[in-house]
Amino acid sequence: MSEGKKGDDTRDKNMTSVDSKDIRINEPDDAITDVSLRVCKVLDNISQTQCSNTYSVQLASLIVNGLYSGFDGSADVEFQLVGSVGEGCPIISSSKLSDHDLMYVMNTCQAYEHSVVCVPKPHWQFYIEQCDINPCYVRLRALTRGSSPKLFNNLPGIFSFESKLGGHYLSNAIPATMNNLFALPTFEFLKEEKIVAGPSLTHTVTGLSPYNTVDTVISIRCHAWPAVAEEWINRRRYYHWPFRCFIEEHVKHGCHVVPVGCKECEHTYLDWRLSFVLVEQALVSEFNATQLKCYLLLKHLKKFTFEDEIDYMISSYILKTTLFWVIEESPPDLWVPRRLLTAVQICLDRLITAIRTDFCPNYFIRNSNLFARRYKVVE
Incomplete structure (x- = not known):
């Protein structure tokens, strides 16, 4: 979605309003605030270490050690x-x-x-x-x-x-x-x-x-940052996310390419896709507590709701990309516990607009459409 088309004028005025520069946030009503705070408390009480860390560390250690031995x-x-x-x-x-x-x-x-x-x-x-x-x-x-x-x-x-x-x-x-x-x-x-x-x-x-x-x-x-992604380095950021020092630090490490073909190309078997996975991982590590909770809620929606109906269309990567764009284009006062559900709604609104326009921009390469050849219009 281009920066000048971020919203739908018909969206609920109590949730958000959008101009060509950024996302303006209105104060949520008491009911939304109360539910947001309750959800934050539930997520705070979930011990990820008890649920997943033991298996994650054990499996990662087994795989990596086994591969290195191989x-x-x-x-x-x-x-x-x-x-x-x-x-x-x-x-x-x-x-x-x-x-x-x-x-x-x-x-x-x-x-x-x-x-x-x-x-x-x-x-x-x-x-x-x-x-x-x-x-x-x-x-x-x-x-x-x-x-x-x-x-x-x-x-x-x-x-x-x-x-x-x-x-x-x-x-x-x-x-x-x-x-x-x-x-x-x-x-x-x-x-x-x-x-x-x-x-x-x-x-x-x-x-x-x-x-x-x-x-x-x-x-x-x-080893060098690709020219097609230079816009990510230089584009204007109204709310300074990510910080300039973050950008400069990670750009100097370049990126990776992974073996997957472009569905639109004639020689698709020769194509490799640019991957910024380590920069994405570093961006997630920069999330504040509310941004991280929003990410977890979006992932749970995908896993337990979207997966049954539109899993082929809405990948975890598209959800993460949507969140990156919303964080970059929204003021810091959105990312507080009482506005958690408002933040989730803004992300979903942006995702809906992307589906309607059949255009979801790659976060690092704005003119690359993540929906290209992903599904047929009739679907």
């Missing part, structure tokens, strides 16, 4: 705990827990957009070429062929030469062919059931039922 403790790989558990915001219930998401960073692979720097001899170097259709996607053209990481050794034909594009490109078929690697005896703690979904490979893990699902995502580090 790679002989090689420094060529690095694992990052991301997703809901990595953010410290798992879904809590008596029977369900958020999946564990692990990002597997191939340290012997480096991707560059502007200029190539000297790297150790065995490293692979890739040049980033921007997708002409969706700015959130790129292709990786091989520049320097390094010594193959263990992953590449088990994935024959992972490189594709495209004469029309003029070079060798790294295919995004990695998740679909990773079974060759994880079928090795060193990864016997992973059960045989493996499901490919987008850039991730889902495993069930022995010994920790029922909290035993992990999604692994292969990634390559991009």
Whole structure:
């Protein structure tokens, strides 16, 4: 949603009013205030450590240690705990827990957009070429062929030469062919059931039922912040969220690319998607208590309400993106306990507008639509 179209004039005047600059907040009535405070108290009384932390730490430790052992403790790989558990915001219930998401960073692979720097001899170097259709996607053209990481050794034909594009490109078929690697005896703690979904490979893990699902995502580090995301650095922020020092600190670390194709492209099997997952994780860590509660309520709505009807349309990532936009564009006095339900309503209003207009902007790349080819208009 563009900054000049943030609301619907027909929305309840008691909830919000919107102008071209920001979200103006009216004082909620006594009933909404009372319920907001009650919900805050309930969430305060929930001990996440009792419900999830033991299983989360145990499973993450088992997976990471097992994977490192499988790679002989090689420094060529690095694992990052991301997703809901990595953010410290798992879904809590008596029977369900958020999946564990692990990002597997191939340290012997480096991707560059502007200029190539000297790297150790065995490293692979890739040049980033921007997708002409969706700015959130790129292709990786091989520049320097390094010594193959263990992953590449088990994935024959992972490189594709495209004469029309003029070079060798790294295919995004990695998740679909990773079974060759994880079928090795060193990864016997992973059960045989493996499901490919987008850039991730889902495993069930022995010994920790029922909290035993992990999604692994292969990634390559991009050392420079991508040009298509420069607007995120420079755009005007009326309420200074996130702070300038936060932006400067995280931009210098660049981003990652993950293997998933653009549905709108001809050579979709060569596409990789830009990922800002570590910056997102850091943004969540900047949430105040009310913002965190709003995030948890949105995630619970998705898990236990949206999932039955429109799960294919409203992902957790879209909810998080919506919340990022609302926090950036709303005054700090929204994010207080007595206005918790007002904040949730504003997020839902924005989400509804995005669905109606079929446009949900990526938080870091404003002109990239998260709803592109996600569902058919008739639905």
